[in-house]
Amino acid sequence: MFLSRVQVDTDNRRKIKDLTHLGAYHNWVEQSFPDEIEASVRKRHLWRLDRINGNLYLLVLSDEKPVTEKMEKYGVPGRLVTKSYDRMLNSLTENQQMRFRITANPTYSVFQSGDKRGKVYPHVTVEQQKKWFMSKASKNGFEILRHDTGDLNDENSFVFDIISRDRPILGRKKNRNVRLSRVTFEGILRIKDVDLFKHMLVTGIGREKAFGMGLMTIIPLE
Known part of the structure; x- marks a missing residue:
């Protein structure tokens, strides 16, 4: 499993104009796994919004790594971090x-x-x-x-x-x-x-x- 985090680009109004409700964030998360969509395999992804030091972050827990381009769609470019979750679970x-x-x-x-x-x-x-x-x-x-x-x-x-x-x-x-x-x-x-x-x-x-x-x-x- 993988835990990913990206900073939401809240300063770019054009970029995040659609993120006005939780359903839009849900869609963003789902679209970050295009292989699952193509295979008609819709896995449940846990996610959360965190506000830290004035910045908004999207956290996603998933079986597979998200596609960087998709996960950064509404995020700050280069701010996506994905780490293995299994190592932590096993510890x-x-x-x-x-x-x-x-x-x-x-x-x-x-x-x-x-x-x-x-x-x-x-x-x-x-x-x-x-x-x-x-x-x-x-x-x-x-x-x-x-x-x-x-x-x-x-x-x-x-x-x-x-x-x-x-x-x-x-x-x-x-x-x-x-x-x-x-x-x-x-x-x-x-x-x-x-x-x-x-x-x-x-x-x-x-x-x-x-x-x-x-x-x-x-x-x-x-």
């Missing part, structure tokens, strides 16, 4: 501590009698969104570290926070903008089950993965 060990970042779509479902699929609603408060993320930890092979406050019931002791929350436009439907809830979490975790954790890293967490949600990236603590 993971139980109890390893990691700094993490993930952008996700915290939601819940309400089922009514006779429903095969519940109606999906976004979590809207910071407290709800944090609890949603904490509920995903054990089933995905990790735990969030805690400050030693002596109170195991103190939810503020967990070493993570929300660094951004917004409702970007997904696209348009019946002449109105459709929006998604987007939340970015950062913190420190400990790996508890390597296999579950690896699976989560390559498949993502939560809904709307095709539209920039669910990709977690990690950096080992020194």
Whole structure:
């Protein structure tokens, strides 16, 4: 697998005039793998938008390397970096501590009698969104570290926070903008089950993965 990053050329209005909604970014990602399109093999690519030091970056996790010309279509020329992801995955060990970042779509479902699929609603408060993320930890092979406050019931002791929350436009439907809830979490975790954790890293967490949600990236603590 490969993790790629390119700086979005936000200073070039002519170049990015189409990037007004998440659906356009999704299309950019898909078009970066023309061999898959030609073979009618549409693989799911996890991706995320990161804003770092005032610059906007597109990150993409994929089985194959993206085509440079396609991935730089809306990017700054020469700013595409692609690295092997397998080496990092193979280096993971139980109890390893990691700094993490993930952008996700915290939601819940309400089922009514006779429903095969519940109606999906976004979590809207910071407290709800944090609890949603904490509920995903054990089933995905990790735990969030805690400050030693002596109170195991103190939810503020967990070493993570929300660094951004917004409702970007997904696209348009019946002449109105459709929006998604987007939340970015950062913190420190400990790996508890390597296999579950690896699976989560390559498949993502939560809904709307095709539209920039669910990709977690990690950096080992020194």
